[in-house]
Amino acid sequence: MSRVLSWDRSVFVLLVVTVAVGAVVDPDFAGGSNLGFVLQDIGEIMLIALPMTFLIMTGEIDLSVASTAALAGCVLGWAWQASGSMAVAVLAAVGTGVVCGAVNGFLVTRLGLGSLAVTIGTLGLYRGLCYALLGDTTVADFPAGWTNLGFSSIPGTPLPYVTPLLVVLAIVFGVVLHLTRTGRWVFAVGQSVEAARFAGIPVARLKFRLFVVTGAVAGLAGVVYDLRFASARPDGALGFELAVIASVLFGGVSIFGGVGTMWGVVSAVLFLGSVRSLLQLQGVPGNALTIITGGLLLASVVIPVVAQRWSAFRERRGRALAAAAP
C-alpha cells in the first residue's frame, strides 16, 4: 500500500466509486428508497462491527456474535410472551447479550484460552440454546407499534428508524477508539501485549470489558433483527459473523491487532451493503451474495501480504541493482 493512499482511505474511495458506478448502471440504485434499504440491510452488521473493531484491534476475535444476536432475539420473543411487556423483553434480550459476552470474556481472559477456539465453541452453544428456548417455533406476535420501528421509515425521510442508532453508536465508538485513554489502550494492547503490561495497562480487564460490550451490542442487534422481520426465530442472523468480520478486516483493521480506524470499518460496511444491493438490483440471487462476503474477507487478508511482498521484492531488486552498478 502506498503511504499516501492508506487502506482506510482506499476503502472510502472504493465506496464512493461503487456508489457512482451504481448510480450510472442502475437508476434505482441511487434512489433514496434504496439508501434506506441498504441501511436496513446492513444495520445489524454495522452495529456488531463497531465493538468487533475494538476486539480485533486488541488481537482477539468473537465468532459467536451472530449466535449471541439470535439468542437475544429468541429471549426477546420468549420474554415478550412471558411478560407481555416489550420494555422488559428488550432489557432481557440485551442482558442476554451481556451474559454471552461475559462468558466469552471470562473463558478468554481468566482461563487464558484462545478467543478463536472459545468463540467457535460458544457459536455452537448459543445457537443450540436458541433451539432449546424456542424449539422449532417462531414468535411472530410482537406489537405492531414495535415492528413498525423495524421496517418502516422515519416519516418524511427514506431512512429506517435504525439510522439514528447507527449514527450515534458509530460516533460514540469512533470517539472512544480515537480520542480517549481506553482507545489508546486498545491500540497499545494490539501492538504489544507485553509492552502494555509493562506500561501498567490492565490488559485482561480491558479485554473482558470489550467482550461484554460486544455481547451487549450483539444482543441489541438481535432486537433490531427481530423487529425488522417481525418475528423471533432460532435460526435468525445466521452467518452474520462472517459479514461482520469481513467488514472489519476489509475496513483496514489488522487481524494481528494494533492497526485500524473506525471510519475505515464504517466505510467497509457501507461498501458491502452497496455491492449487495447493486447485485440484487441486477437480479443476482440472494444466496450468491455470500460469495461477496467471502471474497472481501479473502481480499483483506491477502492484499496486505501481497503488497508487502511486492514492496520487499522491489527493495531487494533496488539493492541488487545498486550493488551491480559500478
Place this chain on the structure above:
Amino acid sequence: MVDAEPLVRVRGAAKAFGGVQALRDASLELFAGEVHALLGENGAGKSTLLKVLAGVHRTDAGEVTIGGGPFEQGSTRRSREQGVAVIYQEPSLFPDLSLAENVFIGRQPVTGRGAVDWARMRQEAAALFGQLGVDLDPDRPARGLSIADQQIVEIAKALSTDARVIVMDEPTAALSASESERLLDVARRLRDGGAAVVFVSHRLDEVFALCDRLTVMRDGATVRTSTVEGTDAGEVVRWMVGRELTDLFPKTETTTGDVVLRVRGLTTDGVFDDVSFDVRAGEIVAFAGLVGSGRSEVVRAVFGIDRYDSGSVEVLGAPLPPADPRAALARGVALVPEDRRQQGLFMPASIARNTAVVVLSRLARRGVVRERAERELAAHWAQRLQLRHGGLDQPVERLSGGNQQKVVLAKWLATDPRLLVVDEPTRGIDVGTKAEVHRLLSEQAGRGLAVLMVSSELPEVLGMADRVLVMREGRLMATLDRDEATQERVMLAATGQASVAGEGSAA
C-alpha cells in the same frame, strides 16, 4: 593429547551485524581428543563464533579450516556433514517421537524393502546410550524428559552422525549438580573417543575440573589461549574483564535520603531465593551477575510483572501489593524493561504516543486525551533527552536503538517516579548515547530519585553504582560498596569462585 595438526583452526575471524562488530579477530584451535573451554563475558563473541561453526553465520573475513581443508560455511546441513555438532542449552526434540526416532530423525535405517528398520534403530540407539554411560530407554517418548537427558539424546545424535567436533553451548546452565557431573563424564568419554569437545560455561569450577585447554575472548577477539594446568581462576577472570575503565560515567556525588525500596526475603521457587536489599533516595544500586542469574526476574517481581512466592516489597514504608504494575506505578515506581522492542515500546506507534501512554489520564480532559498536551509532553522530553528524531509523529520503529531507549526513558520519567528501575539501560546502543544515558541517570539520582539498575556491563556497574549487588544462580552472593567493588571481586562472586568480602544479605 595434542597432535601436530589441529582438527579445526579459526584464524582472524570477523563478523559484523549491522553496525555491531560481533567478531573482530577471533582465533581458535581445536585438537582431536581435547576438551576446550571457550570463555568470555556476555557479548564477548563466543556465541557468534560457535554459530559460525554451526553453519548459522558466515564470517566476513578470516580463515576457518577443518581437518586441514577449508571449512564450508553458512549451512547448518553442511556443518553437520563436515562433522560439527552443536548441543544447545535447551535442545528441541520431537516430544511425541521415541528417543530412538529422535536420534535418527531424518536418517532412519531402512530394511531392504524400504521400510524403517525399527529393530536396528532401537539397537543402535541403545548402543549409543551405553557408549555414553547413561541409562535411557530408546522406546520412551521424548516428552517429559529432563533437560539433562534431552542433551544426552542430542549428543547421541551427534555421535550417530560421526561428529568429530562437538560444541556444547552452556550445557550445564540449567542442570542440577549431579546432572552436571554426569554431563562432564559424558564429555570426558567423548574426548577419550577422539572427538574435539568445545565447552562453553560460566562456571569456572567446571572448566577447571573438565577442560584441557581454554581460550578467552573479549570484545570479539581472542585474548588468550592456554592450558588449564598452570592457570588459576584469578588470571582467567582478569583476561575476561581486562579492558580499561573509561571515564564515560560521570557519577555525581549525592547525599542519600530515606529508604525508598525495601525488599526482604523475596523468593520465587527455582528462579531466585531469599533476596533482600534496600534502595535509598539519591542512590544508584546496581545488580551485577551473569545473564540468567535471576536479576531481571527480581526486578520484574518487584514491579509486579511476575508473581513471587514469598517475601515482601515495601515502597516508602508501605507494602506494595504483589503482581500489580498499576499499583506500583501509582506509588511512584517505574520500570525500564530489558527488551525495549518487545517490552518497552509500541513499535508502530509514534514518539508522542509512546511517551504519553503511561500518563494518559493526566493528559485527558473529560475523558478525551488532548493531543496537544501529548505532543507538549513528548516535545519536552525529546528536548531534555536530546532525542534525534524526524518529528514527534515518527513511528519509534524507525529510530536508532539509542534513540528508542531515550523514548523508553522519557516515557517512564514522565510518570515522575520516586524509584526508577532500569534493566540493561544501555544494551546495544552506541557509545555516545550510552554516556548520555549515564549522565541522565546520575543527574536524576542527584535530584533524589532512587535508581535500581540491572546491568551486564561491568564498567557501567562499577562506574555508576553506589552499591553493587552481585547475583549468582538466583541468590544474592555479595553486596559491595562503591569503594570495595572491583572487576575481579564482582566477577569472582558472579562466577562462584571463592568467597568475597561483603555479606550475602542487605546492607
